[in-house]
Amino acid sequence: MVDTMSNGSMRALVVDDFQTIHQIMRRVLGALGIHDISDAVDGEKALEVLEKEGPFNLVLVDWYMPVMNGLDFVRAVRARRHHDSTKILMVTTEAEQESIVAALDAGADDYLMKPFTPEMVEEKLAILGLCPAKG
Template identity: 45%
Template sequence: MKSCLVVDDSRVIRKVARRILEDMDFQVNEAEDGQAALRKCQQEMPDAVLLDWNMPVMNGIDFLRELRSSPGGEAPVVVFCTTENDMSSIVEAMEAGANEYIMKPFDSEIVQSKFAEVGLI
């Protein structure tokens, strides 16, 4: 079973994402900010990360840069899931190491199609 870390400061978003991912047969772990997500990745690296951009403590882009520079951090497939929709943000995310980008609000169909595009399902 593949694992996915859902990183978002919204409990509601984490809950919705968890339900979608569990229906896709993923083992799901959650983190409320980038710093908590880094700690979880250091304990056990997930196969995928569904990542919000705007969070307290450490935002998504800073988390992604830290993840990609850490041992084993190149392995997880990272899918940004955010309201940031301007082209410069998307380019910045991809240059920092994101594999794909989902706009909020999202649904099961969108998550499944993006995860299929990056080879997770």
């Protein structure tokens, strides 16, 4: 089990086929004191990173990606019980109610719709118990 409350020791994995999102997330998470951040451009690469570099406290994963999409990635991670303590946040433009239900059913812990603000990321992390709630 990895430490989930000390942001300095927290490790995050950003999975998105857009490099811009990696950069934005590095800035947003960095402002929250999370600096140990890896990234991957699709679900398959992300699984490799997870096994080689894991465990991670948090995975932020896009829905639509080549090779393996976000939903299949979430299912694959949740099938591997040794990542049970890793929180998975889907970060996607997909905003339909059925899609959110599908992501949660697959094992995502929460869901953030793009476009997002740094405050939204912070609030999601607070919900997941990964950073203190802001007053």
